[in-house]
Amino acid sequence: MTVDPNVFLAILAMAAATVLTRISGLLLIRFVTIGPQQRRALEAIPPAVLMAVIAPTALVTGPAETLAALATALAATRLPLLAAVATGVIVVAVARALIGA
Amino acid sequence: MAPLIVAVMPIGLVFGAVAASKGLSSLEVTLMSAFVFAGGSQFVAMDIWSHPASWAALGFSALLVNIRHVLMSASIGTKMPAFSGPAKYAAMLLLADEIWAMAETRAAQARLSAAWYAGLAVPFYFVWVLTSLAGSVAGAFLGDPKAIGLDFAFPAVFVVLLMGFWKGRETGAVLAASAAAAVLTHQLLSGVWYIAAGAAAGVIATLVIDQRREACA
Numbered sequence: 626m627t628v629d630p631n632v633f634l635a636i637l638a639m640a641a642a643t644v645l646t647r648i649s650g651l652l653l654i655r656f657v658t659i660g661p662q663q664r665r666a667l668e669a670i671p672p673a674v675l676m677a678v679i680a681p682t683a684l685v686t687g688p689a690e691t692l693a694a695l696a697t698a699l700a701a702t703r704l705p706l707l708a709a710v711a712t713g714v715i716v717v718a719v720a721r722a723l724i725g726a
Numbered sequence: 727m728a729p730l731i732v733a734v735m736p737i738g739l740v741f742g743a744v745a746a747s748k749g750l751s752s753l754e755v756t757l758m759s760a761f762v763f764a765g766g767s768q769f770v771a772m773d774i775w776s777h778p779a780s781w782a783a784l785g786f787s788a789l790l791v792n793i794r795h796v797l798m799s800a801s802i803g804t805k806m807p808a809f810s811g812p813a814k815y816a817a818m819l820l821l822a823d824e825i826w827a828m829a830e831t832r833a834a835q836a837r838l839s840a841a842w843y844a845g846l847a848v849p850f851y852f853v854w855v856l857t858s859l860a861g862s863v864a865g866a867f868l869g870d871p872k873a874i875g876l877d878f879a880f881p882a883v884f885v886v887l888l889m890g891f892w893k894g895r896e897t898g899a900v901l902a903a904s905a906a907a908a909v910l911t912h913q914l915l916s917g918v919w920y921i922a923a924g925a926a927a928g929v930i931a932t933l934v935i936d937q938r939r940e941a942c943a
Binding site (some may be wrong): 626627628629631632633634635636637638639640641642643644645646647648649650651653654662663665666668669670671672673674675676678679680681683684685689690693694697698701702706707709710712713714715716717718721 | 733736750751753754756757758761763764766767768770771773775778779780781782784785786788789790791792793794795796797798799800801802803804812815818819821873874875876878879881882883884885886887888889890891894897899901903904905907908909912920921922923924926927928929931932933936
């Protein structure tokens with residue numbers, strides 16, 4: 626049960642960044658009106674960020690990860706979150722065992 | 727709201743286990759879940775975790791991953807006339823994606839009350855913190871999460887969330903631009919710049935489509 630000072634600092638930085646994003650929407654609606662083009666640009670951020678986060682894992686890590694990402698995406702169109710995630714985990718484990726990566 | 731709280735349990739357990747495999751102590755895992763309380767950014771932090779931990783890279787990546795909360799709090803903030811000023815800000819501190827989605831659904835049907843919101847968000851918060859702790863303790867016994875594919879749990883969560891944002895071909899263009907920019911940047915630069923590059927490329931793609939649409943109209 627130890628806390629490394631570097632880890633604690635990192636946790637505080639992450640917490641500060643998160644609080645900032647959660648509060649700033651409230652402040653934003655008090656001062657700014659958002660037009661349709663700004664709204665579309667803001668709406669593009671969440672999928673773009675999620676895609677950027679998973680792209681290196683899904684596309685350039687290996688065939689097992691690419692296959693599992695595809696399987697998860699397909700499963701997500703039909704299954705609830707947990708089942709889709711389980712599909713991805715099982716596919717990546719089986720594919721790694723078969724391909725040996 | 728019970729299903730929501732049940733659904734967060736395994737994700738908290740997986741987060742704790744993944745964090746333990748990266749060398750975080752149970753106390754560190756618990757503090758992160760309690761102070762940050764944003765699963766997406768916590769999983770991303772584990773992906774880019776280094777020794778010693780880099781507060782700048784982790785804070786910056788949390789900012790990028792959570793920037794969607796600006797939109798979410800702006801949207802739900804307009805639906806909280808029944809909240810006092812301080813209650814509104816306190817509510818924002820617990821604005822996780824799932825809480826937000828439930829609150830938006832509720833606001834569409836009934837007047838959103840502070841008591842209803844607290845009844846959802848407070849148990850959700852404690853379940854997240856406690857399952858993270860439990861996962862970190864169990865994870866130490868579990869060994870290498872890679873062997874059973876558990877390391878893929880969070881990319882899989884992101885894939886599922888991503889599919890929820892699909893709105894047709896325009897989303898496809900945003901995703902293609904983001905993926906290309908992220909992979910290229912990831913190959914060339916170390917650190918989390920690939921997340922910023924992907925976000926920027928996605929936004930630029932939307933703006934280009936907008937201009938084309940205006941040019942055609």
